[in-house]
Every structure is written in structure tokens, then in C-alpha cells.
Amino acid sequence: xxxSSGRSAGLGLALVSALAFGGSGVAAKPLxxxxxxxxxxxxxxxxxxxxVMLPVAWRHRDLVRRRPALLAGxxxxxxxxxxxxxxxxxxxxxxxxxxxxxxxxxxxxxGWVRFVQRRPVTxxxxxxxxxxxxxxxxxxxxxxxxxxDALGLLLALGAACCQVGYFVLSDHGGGGxxxxxxxxxxxxxxxxxTAVLTLVxxxxxxDWSLLAGxxxxxxxxxxxxxxIAWIVLIATVAAYVTxxxxxxxxxxxxxxxxxxxxxxxxxxxAWVLLGEHLSAPQILGGAVVLVxxxxxxxxxxxxxxxxxxxxxxxxxxxGIGAQVAGGGGAAPADGGGVAVTEGGGAAVADGGGAPAxxxxxxxxx
Numbered sequence: 176x177x178x179s180s181g182r183s184a185g186l187g188l189a190l191v192s193a194l195a196f197g198g199s200g201v202a203a204k205p206l207x208x209x210x211x212x213x214x215x216x217x218x219x220x221x222x223x224x225x226x227v228m229l230p231v232a233w234r235h236r237d238l239v240r241r242r243p244a245l246l247a248g249x250x251x252x253x254x255x256x257x258x259x260x261x262x263x264x265x266x267x268x269x270x271x272x273x274x275x276x277x278x279x280x281x282x283x284x285x286g287w288v289r290f291v292q293r294r295p296v297t298x299x300x301x302x303x304x305x306x307x308x309x310x311x312x313x314x315x316x317x318x319x320x321x322x323x324d325a326l327g328l329l330l331a332l333g334a335a336c337c338q339v340g341y342f343v344l345s346d347h348g349g350g351g352x353x354x355x356x357x358x359x360x361x362x363x364x365x366x367x368x369t370a371v372l373t374l375v376x377x378x379x380x381x382d383w384s385l386l387a388g389x390x391x392x393x394x395x396x397x398x399x400x401x402x403i404a405w406i407v408l409i410a411t412v413a414a415y416v417t418x419x420x421x422x423x424x425x426x427x428x429x430x431x432x433x434x435x436x437x438x439x440x441x442x443x444x445a446w447v448l449l450g451e452h453l454s455a456p457q458i459l460g461g462a463v464v465l466v467x468x469x470x471x472x473x474x475x476x477x478x479x480x481x482x483x484x485x486x487x488x489x490x491x492x493x494g495i496g497a498q499v500a501g502g503g504g505a506a507p508a509d510g511g512g513v514a515v516t517e518g519g520g521a522a523v524a525d526g527g528g529a530p531a532x533x534x535x536x537x538x539x540x
Contacts, residue, residue, distance in 0.1 A: 313461075
């Protein structure tokens with residue numbers, strides 16, 4: 176009975192994580208359209224979440240000595256890289272399309288394994304890659320001559336590549352009994368990401384008066400500060416934390432499946448709240464991308480030994496990750512772990528809320 180209730184609670188938390196990660200892009204896009212630079216929105220998200228997670232960072236301060244390279248890589252790639260590319264992408268293409276492009280991360284990871292590391296991959300994994308690519312072709316409607324902005328698609332692909340970079344890094348990270356706590360890695364990843372984004376985004380040049388105004392969501396005016404609070408507290412902190420806790424109660428495979436809902440949630444919310452409608456072929460292609468990404472990540476020859484994989488679960492998305500994690504990722508991620516998933520990736524962050532690649536799927540966004 177206790178085990179069953181624990182799994183039920185874990186499933187509920189994984190669903191909450193996927194819902195929270197899925198709303199990040201929908202809340203960020205109105206701020207960007209109101210005049211904020213995408214990098215400034217990313218900085219507000221990461222810096223705000225880092226401030227909230229400071230007590231966690233202090234509790235795990237020994238990680239700075241034990242895993243400096245891992246923390247730097249997670250902050251640079253899974254946090255700053257994934258989210259900056261994702262938010263820049265959604266300023267040019269629909270939220271759902273950007274997230275689905277990130278779900279190519281598992282396919283890219285397998286390409287790295289096969290052609291760079293020269294390790295064999297299974298036929299099922301190769302089939303998953305083919306499915307993901309074919310589905311993406313439907314999402315972008317290649318027969319119509321690349322319907323969406325090419326730079327926006329490249330930025331979304333850049334987010335997927337950042338997830339792959341973190342996957343490769345975490346594959347060489349510490350595992351076993353000395354594996355770092357995923358919440359500690361998330362906290363320090365946010366701090367590192369804040370430092371990097373401060374240099375890149377230069378927040379002192381931001382038009383801070385925009386935060387006192389409102390942003391339009393398909394004709395409805397919403398206070399900008401409310402959207403910022405949602406992005407920081409719900410779509411980042413709560414998403415990563417619930418994702419990590421859920422993966423400790425579920426298997427990475429189950430959490431990864433739930434994390435795939437991040438892309439569905441993001442697409443539906445963008446449809447309802449932003450008026451970003453997708454055609455029937457795009458919806459079908461999106462489903463094929465998710466199926467292909469799931470097959471590809473579940474057939475990976477070796478899960479990473481990084482913090483999220485060890486303690487939490489990609490990314491989808493992660494959600495994409497990543498979770499990105501968060502998350503899936505986790506970025507992510509969370510993913511959101513960070514399943515591919517801010518964000519659909521082999522991190523995501525970047526499965527169900529943690530920010531790393533592997534069985535859960537990526538760094539979430």
C-alpha cells in the first residue's frame with residue numbers, strides 16, 4: 176500500500192512538473208512581444224530562480240569542490256544555453272514548434288554515439304531517430320518551403336544541441352555512491368547560468384519600466400510582473416523541484432513518458448492563450464516526433480551518470496526536458512527531469528522534471 180501511494184504521489188508530481196515546464200514559453204512570449212529582449216527574459220527567469228534556490232546551494236556548498244566542471248557545464252549548457260536559445264526561438268516561431276524541434280536531442284545524442292564515439296546503436300534506436308526527423312518535417316511543413324522563420328528553427332536546434340552537450344558532459348560526470356544531489360546541481364547551475372547570462376544579456380540595459388506595465392496574451396492584458404513570477408516560481412523552481420522528487424518515486428522510464436506531456440501542454444496552452452494554431456499535419460508530426468524521441472532515448476546504449484540521471488532521472492523538454500529541468504530536463508528539462516525538454520532533450524532540460532539527459536529524456540525549458 177505504501178509503495179502504491181508513493182508511486183501515485185510521484186506520478187502526480189511528475190504531471191505537475193510537466194504542466195509547470197510547459198507553461199514557461201507561453202508566459203515568456205508575451206513579455207518578449209511587449210518589448211523585452213529574449214535574453215533579458217531569460218536572465219530574469221534564471222536570476223530569480225537562483226535567488227530562491229540560494230538556501231539549497233548553501234546546503235550543498237561542497238559540490239563546488241567536488242564537481243566544479245559538472246556545475247559549470249550544467250550552468251553554461253543546460254541552463255544558460257538551452258533557455259537562451261529556446262526563448263530566442265519562441266520570439267520568432269510558435270512555442271509548440273520550438274519545443275518539438277528540441278525533441279530532436281535524443282536523435283542527436285545517438286548520432287554522437289554512433290558517428291563520434293563510433294559505438295553501435297540498436298535498430299530500434301535508429302528507427303526512433305527516423306521517426307523524429309520525419310515528424311519534424313511535418314511540423315515545419317517542408318513541402319510548403321519551410322513555413323517558419325529559418326533563424327528561429329536554428330535557435331531551437333541550438334537548444335537541442337546544448338542539451339546534447341550537457342549529455343556528453345554528464346556522461347563523464349560522477350556517478351555511483353558519490354553522485355551529487357540533483358537539487359544541489361540545479362541550484363548551482365542556476366547560479367552559474369545567472370553569472371553567464373549577466374555578461375551576455377547586460378540586464379543594466381533593460382527597460383525596467385516594461386515590468387510595471389502589461390503584456391498581451393491574444394488580446395488580454397496581463398501584468399508583466401505576474402508573468403515573471405509565474406516563470407520564476409512555477410515554471411522554474413516548482414517545476415524542477417517537483418520533477419526531481421517525482422523521479423525519486425518513479426522509474427526514469429515512467430517519468431520520461433510523463434515528461435513528454437510538456438510539449439503537449441506547451442502546444443495546447445499556446446493555442447488557447449496565444450492563438451498559435453497548428454494544422455492537422457503539424458499536430459500529427461508532433462506526435463510522431465514525441466514517439467520517435469521516446470524510442471530513441473529509451474534505446475540509448477548508456478544512460479549518463481550525471482547528477483540528474485543519478486539522483487533524479489532530459490530532457491524534454493525537458494522536458495525537453497533539462498529540465499530542465501529543470502528540470503526534465505532540466506534543464507533543463509526538464510525536460511521536466513529535464514526531459515526533452517526548458518526541454519525535450521536527451522535532457523531537457525533540460526524526464527519528469529530533472530535537468531539531465533538519459534532515461535527521462537533531457538534538459539527542460
